[in-house]
Amino acid sequence: MENKKKTTIKDIAKALNITPSAVSKALSDHPRISDKTKKAVKKAVKDLNYQPNHLASALRKGKSNLVGVIVPRANSNFFSSVVQKIEERLSKEGYNVIITQSNESFSKECKNIESLLYTQVDGIIASMANETTVLDHYETIKSKGIPLIMFDRGEDTLEVDYVGIDDYNSSFAVVEHLKNQGCKRIAHIGGYSHTRIYKNRIIGYKDALVAFNLPVDDELIYESKLKIEDGRRIMQQLLELPKPPDAVFAAGDFAALGALQVLEENNIAVPNDIALVGFSNETFTSLIKPGISTINQRSELIGTLAAETFLKRVNDTNWKPKLNKIIVDSELIVRDSSNKTKFLDRS
Amino acid sequence: MENKKKTTIKDIAKALNITPSAVSKALSDHPRISDKTKKAVKKAVKDLNYQPNHLASALRKGKSNLVGVIVPRANSNFFSSVVQKIEERLSKEGYNVIITQSNESFSKECKNIESLLYTQVDGIIASMANETTVLDHYETIKSKGIPLIMFDRGEDTLEVDYVGIDDYNSSFAVVEHLKNQGCKRIAHIGGYSHTRIYKNRIIGYKDALVAFNLPVDDELIYESKLKIEDGRRIMQQLLELPKPPDAVFAAGDFAALGALQVLEENNIAVPNDIALVGFSNETFTSLIKPGISTINQRSELIGTLAAETFLKRVNDTNWKPKLNKIIVDSELIVRDSSNKTKFLDRS
C-alpha cells in the first residue's frame, strides 16, 4: 500500500527516460539542464512523492548542513531564547539545528558531543555544563577541524569563538546600583568560581565594592549551585550573622528567589531592610511580587551572533580556531526588590 | 596539521593489512572475527583517531537512529521535561534525538517536519502547535511509513499513537474541587476549542457544572490564546459583569497568572472572594504568592511512554498506524489560590 520502497532519484530517471545524474542536476537547477527537463522532473517529484535523501547527499558532498547546539537545559528563558534565535538564523541558510541538553552534567555533555560528531554536524554551538572543568571533549571538536562556537559559559583557554555579555561589568553595575540605593553591606551569592563567568561576577562584585569604598567581607560571600535551596540556605546563614547585610546580590535568579522566600518568611522588608538583585532575567522574576531586579543577558542577540559567527567560520575555508570574544552589553533591570526610592516616595 | 582528511575504515584496514569489511565487522563485534583482529582494530581506532561516519552507515543500513521531536516551545516546564525523558529513554537504545520548536506556528511546524523527513529520521514524536488545524503535514509522515507519536496536543482523526492526560476528567476534577470549596459561579478561561484538548477541558468543565447543579452561563466562558494578557483582559471583563464569578478556572497557568494580577490590583481576596485554578503546573505557579492551584500533567511519564511507544512501533516490522490512546492520570495540585479551607481555619 504505502510505497514500501522509497522513491529515489533513479525512479524519477526511469520514469522520464533520462539518467539519474540529469535528475540530480535538474533538482539543483544546473544551468546546462534544459527547462523542459527541469519542469518534467519537478512534476515527477510530486507525482512520485519523492523525498530527497539527506544521508546520501551529505555523504557525497561531505557536508551535512546540520549544526549541533548544546545547552545545559532548555527549560530556561535564556537558553531557549538563544536556541530559538540560532535556529531562526541558521535555517535561513539551509542548516538544520540539532538541540541537545547536557542537564548540567559533564558526562552527558561528553555523550552529546560524541553523538553530534558521529552525526557529522558541520559545526557545534555550545554552552558549558556547570559540572564541566575538563575540556578534552571540546578539544576533540577542534581537532577535527569543526567550527566550535561557545556562548555564555565558555573558557578562554579553549581558544575558540565566544559570544556573551561582560559578566564583570554586569556585576559591577549591580553593585553600583545597590550603592546608589544607599546599601552599605552587600552580600554575594555566587556560582562556583571555577567557571569563568561566575568568577568574573565575583571579581566584578569585589572590585565594585573597593571602587565605592564599601567593605569586602568574606563572610558575605558564598559559592553555590545557585538553586532555590542554595539561596534559601545562604540567606538564612546571612541573617544569623551578627551584622547581616543590607543587600544581597545573587549571581542567579533562582538563588535570588530562594533568598526572597526566606526574607519574606522572616518578615524582613524588601527592598528597604534588605535589597535583592538576581541575574539572568528568568521569566518568573517579573511575575512574582516583589519583582526581582536582575540582569538581562540579551539572549536574542547572543543567539543571532553565535549563529552568524558559525556561518563566518564555516564559509572561510582556511580558517584556524582562535580565541575571539564577542561581548554584548547587558542590561540592568531594576524591579521592586531593589528599588528603595520608589518605596520611600510612597511612605 | 589537523588531519585534514578524516580517518575512515579504509585507513584502518590499510594500516593493519586487512580489508575494510574485516574492520567493519570487527567494530560491530562480529562473531566470525578473531579476538586478535578485534583488539588490533580497537587499537588502530584510537591511534588514528577514527570517527565512524554516521551518514555512511545510516545510508547503507537504511536506518538513521535519529528521532525527531517537535514541541510548540522548549521554554516550558511541561515540554522541556517531556523532551528530557524522551531523550533519556531513547538514548539508552542508541537513538539520537533531534529537538525542534514550532513556536506555536503552523508554517514552522511544516518546515520542521520537512527537514526531519529530509534528515531521514526513524520516527517523529510531536505535540501540535496551537495554530495548527490542517493536518496534511502529519499525514505525509504517516504516508512514508515512519512512526508518528503525538503527545498532549494531538487529534484523534490523525489515527496514530497518542500519549496524554485525560483533559476532560482533569477539568471535571477542577470544578469538583472548586465546588467543594463552596464556589457557586465558576468561570472558565479556555483555549481555542478547535484544539481537542481545550475542547475537552471546556466540555469537562460544563459537564461538571451540570453534574453538580451549578449554572452553565455562557457569559462566564471565554476562548483565548491563554497568554498572560488574555487572562488579564478576560478577568477584567468578568469583574465588570453584574454578577461576577466566585471562581475562575483557566485552562492554562499563564492565563491564570494574568487573572491573578488583575484580582490583586483590584484588591479582591484570593481565594476567598474569587478562587483560582490554572492548568499545567508551570514552574512559577509554585513560586508566586499565592501559589496557583493547577493540574500536573505528568510530563515525565508522558515523555517515557511516548519514547516507549515509538520503540514498540519501530521494532514491529509489519505495523500499521492506527489510533491508540494512552491516557495517564493527571493530578490536581491544590495551592493557596483555591484553598479556602486553609484560610478559614486561620481566621
Added chain:
DNA sequence: TTTCACTATTCAAACGTTTGAACAGTATCT
C-alpha cells in the same frame, strides 16, 4: 566540408559503510 562553439545529456567514479556470499585454511570425524 571541416572546424568551432554551444547545449543537453550520459558516464563513471566517488562518498564511507555494511553484508551475504565466497573462499581458503585448519581441525574433526569416519
Added chain:
DNA sequence: AGATACTGTTCAAACGTTTGAATAGTGAAA
C-alpha cells in the same frame, strides 16, 4: 584419505546522491 564442519577473512555489490569529464547533437563560422 576423503568428507564435513568450523573459523577467519576477502570479495563485491549496495545504499542514494553528486560531479567532473566525456559525448552526442545542433547550428554557425570559416
